[in-house]
Amino acid sequence: MCRRAHVLGLDQVVKLSSTMHAMKVVVCVKQIPDPADPGALDPETRTLKRDVKLILDESDSYGVEMALQLVEAAGEGEVTLVSMAPNNERSGLATALAMGAASATLVSDPALVGTDALTTAKILAATIKDQGADLVIAGSESSDGYTGTVPEQIAAVLDLPSVTAAKSVEVDGSNILVKRQTDAGYDSIICPMPAVISVTAGVVEPRYPSFKGIMAAKSKPVEEKLAADLGFEEDQVGWSGSGQEIVEVAEAPTREAGDIIEDDGEAHVKIVEFLESLKVI
Amino acid sequence: MHFDEPEDFAVIRSEVRRLADKYGNTYWRSLEPDRYPEEFVSELTKNGWLSALIPEEYGGGGLSLSGATVILEEIAASGGNPGACHAQMYVMGTLLRHGSEEQKHKYLPRVADGSLRLQAFAVTEPEAGSETGKIRTKAERDGDTWRISGQKIWTSRAEYSDLMILLARTTPAEECERAIDGLSVFLVEMRNAEGSLVNGMTINPIDTWMNHSTTEVFFDDVVIPADALIGTEGMGFRHVLDGMNAERILIASECIGDGRFFLDKASAYANDRVVFGRPIGANQGVQFPLAKAYAHLEAANLMRFKAAWLFDQGHSCGAEANMAKMLASNASWEAGNAALDTHGGFGFAAEYDIERKLRETRLYQVAPINNNLILAFLGEKVLGMPKSY
Numbered sequence: 001m002c003r004r005a006h007v008l009g010l011d012q013v014v015k016l017s018s019t020m021h022a023m024k025v026v027v028c029v030k031q032i033p034d035p036a037d038p039g040a041l042d043p044e045t046r047t048l049k050r051d052v053k054l055i056l057d058e059s060d061s062y063g064v065e066m067a068l069q070l071v072e073a074a075g076e077g078e079v080t081l082v083s084m085a086p087n088n089e090r091s092g093l094a095t096a097l098a099m100g101a102a103s104a105t106l107v108s109d110p111a112l113v114g115t116d117a118l119t120t121a122k123i124l125a126a127t128i129k130d131q132g133a134d135l136v137i138a139g140s141e142s143s144d145g146y147t148g149t150v151p152e153q154i155a156a157v158l159d160l161p162s163v164t165a166a167k168s169v170e171v172d173g174s175n176i177l178v179k180r181q182t183d184a185g186y187d188s189i190i191c192p193m194p195a196v197i198s199v200t201a202g203v204v205e206p207r208y209p210s211f212k213g214i215m216a217a218k219s220k221p222v223e224e225k226l227a228a229d230l231g232f233e234e235d236q237v238g239w240s241g242s243g244q245e246i247v248e249v250a251e252a253p254t255r256e257a258g259d260i261i262e263d264d265g266e267a268h269v270k271i272v273e274f275l276e277s278l279k280v281i
Numbered sequence: 282m283h284f285d286e287p288e289d290f291a292v293i294r295s296e297v298r299r300l301a302d303k304y305g306n307t308y309w310r311s312l313e314p315d316r317y318p319e320e321f322v323s324e325l326t327k328n329g330w331l332s333a334l335i336p337e338e339y340g341g342g343g344l345s346l347s348g349a350t351v352i353l354e355e356i357a358a359s360g361g362n363p364g365a366c367h368a369q370m371y372v373m374g375t376l377l378r379h380g381s382e383e384q385k386h387k388y389l390p391r392v393a394d395g396s397l398r399l400q401a402f403a404v405t406e407p408e409a410g411s412e413t414g415k416i417r418t419k420a421e422r423d424g425d426t427w428r429i430s431g432q433k434i435w436t437s438r439a440e441y442s443d444l445m446i447l448l449a450r451t452t453p454a455e456e457c458e459r460a461i462d463g464l465s466v467f468l469v470e471m472r473n474a475e476g477s478l479v480n481g482m483t484i485n486p487i488d489t490w491m492n493h494s495t496t497e498v499f500f501d502d503v504v505i506p507a508d509a510l511i512g513t514e515g516m517g518f519r520h521v522l523d524g525m526n527a528e529r530i531l532i533a534s535e536c537i538g539d540g541r542f543f544l545d546k547a548s549a550y551a552n553d554r555v556v557f558g559r560p561i562g563a564n565q566g567v568q569f570p571l572a573k574a575y576a577h578l579e580a581a582n583l584m585r586f587k588a589a590w591l592f593d594q595g596h597s598c599g600a601e602a603n604m605a606k607m608l609a610s611n612a613s614w615e616a617g618n619a620a621l622d623t624h625g626g627f628g629f630a631a632e633y634d635i636e637r638k639l640r641e642t643r644l645y646q647v648a649p650i651n652n653n654l655i656l657a658f659l660g661e662k663v664l665g666m667p668k669s670y
Contacts, residue, residue, distance in 0.1 A: 211329035
């Protein structure tokens with residue numbers, strides 16, 4: 001049973017005072033094929049080929065930035081990374097380390113090829129659970145798989161409260177105050193730590209790794225683990241451990257041509273009628 | 282022997298490119314004709330890229346020259362103009378190699394963190410271009426000070442610099458055995474506490490073909506402290522000469538970046554632009570000049586890395602540094618011309634950035650040393666033929 005996060009009234013948020021607290025933040029990061037050079041789908045597995053250049057998923061760079069800002073605001077603490085890959089690819093981790101994370105754990109194992117979202121969450125949770133994190137941050141969804149479920153699954157496995165779509169996070173004693181993005185605006189949430197939060201793209205401006213950061217990243221520790229090191233049997237991970245199967249991949253439908261409204265002096269009427277027919281106005 | 286780039290370089294390339302792409306061609310175009318890229322230079326400095334060559338003990342990155350060339354190459358390849366800030370990398374070389382420990386500890390950490398800009402390198406004069414021994418700006422010792430009088434020209438970025446490396450005559454030429462003797466190099470603090478230019482110094486911007494923030498600087502009895510002298514009095518020419526090899530190698534790398542920019546743009550355009558029912562790149566008249574320029578650019582690139590490697594090993598690299606600059610500037614100009622032809626009329630349109638980059642890269646066949654003088658150097662010093670000038 002997860003401990004609950006509570007939605008606050010605005011007045012409650014205003015009354016809360018900030019206190020400083022050494023922060024240990026774990027950020028889940030994924031290394032994905034460069035969207036500028038994404039490669040192709042493997043026709044057999046119907047998944048993205050990963051034999052191209054991998055980079056830090058941009059959606060995770062927001063989580064790294066938010067974690068760094070929280071630690072900076074706390075005045076002490078550190079940001080560590082966890083990641084999972086079917087090979088010992090580190091280039092994306094290097095970017096996050098160069099941004100300022102202190103160390104990383106990479107679960108690197110060929111047996112992980114084909115691992116689904118839930119097993120990914122279990123593996124990441126197993127990596128996180130003994131780290132003594134105050135906060136676990138993940139991107140809302142990866143830019144290659146887009147399942148959007150892993151952060152909440154990690155929270156469930158670790159039995160931690162979870163807040164999704166965080167647009168801002170502030171530490172207040174043993175709690176975090178989160179503004180959660182909604183369609184209408186945002187919810188103000190108070191949540192006890194430790195907790196898992198997912199952040200949406202664009203909520204912070206990820207810093208550019210400095211030259212010194214890049215050089216320092218080379219000597220930052222990256223611990224590699226196998227799935228077996230975390231207590232997983234071979235049939236619990238990869239394709240064999242996956243509870244889901246991709247049965248078909250189809251081309252996205254071609255975008256249809258729009259209607260062109262000639263302005264004969266009555267164009268505005270036609271546009272209003274069109275928007276009304278869509279119930280947009 | 283291998284030609285693999287060190288792993289670090291890939292990270293440097295991608296991060297510099299990411300930062301440079303944030304600005305993009307629209308930004309560089311908007312600076313025309315003469316606005317300094319203050320925002321870009323500040324961000325580059327803040328992220329430590331311009332202090333990459335300063336040793337770590339003085340707050341810099343301690344990077345090799347080979348690595349530093351990659352930084353400037355990527356800025357140029359993105360469409361930017363590293364000429365706006367490249368001097369921040371190499372001008373400090375004279376101070377680093379010949380300055381006293383006191384001078385280095387006083388200035389280098391502040392150059393590294395960006396609180397001081399050392400971008401002005403004042404050597405050339407209206408009556409003394411490549412013939413450095415003819416410079417007339419003089420520094421006369423007066424108690425605990427030096428008094429500077431004279432004029433420099435083509436001192437780029439002086440308006441945006443806090444410090445200047447200045448070459449001045451301290452012993453009259455007629456009293457020297459050789460014309461290049463009797464010259465001394467100084468580190469001049471250009472601004473007073475209020476940020477204004479020091480008494481007696483005047484800077485006049487010069488309108489040029491490209492946006493390079495170049496100026497002429499007048500010294501009317503400018504007084505600087507005695508300890509502004511770098512190294513040994515009378516040895517100034519040799520002291521600045523050391524930094525010139527680094528300058529040439531860095532500028533060669535900028536030209537390599539420019540060439541990549543031209544060829545990337547032109548080959549993409551040649552594939553996309555359809556005339557008479559097929560891409561114009563299917564015509565040998567379009568394709569071959571680009572391919573030829575690519576071959577020349579790659580050859581220049583090899584010389585760039587050879588020169589940089591020699592420099593990093595502490596070996597003599599004068600010929601290689603000069604050849605790299607000459608080959609790269611010729612190749613980038615060739616690539617730019619081919620890109621202009623490929624784009625047809627659009628190549629002259631500002632929004633395509635070809636004409637802007639072509640103006641920028643053309644400078645480097647002339648500066649920091651004319652390519653003809655490089656040929657003269659090779660002919661005389663390397664091939665042993667008579668002096669040709």
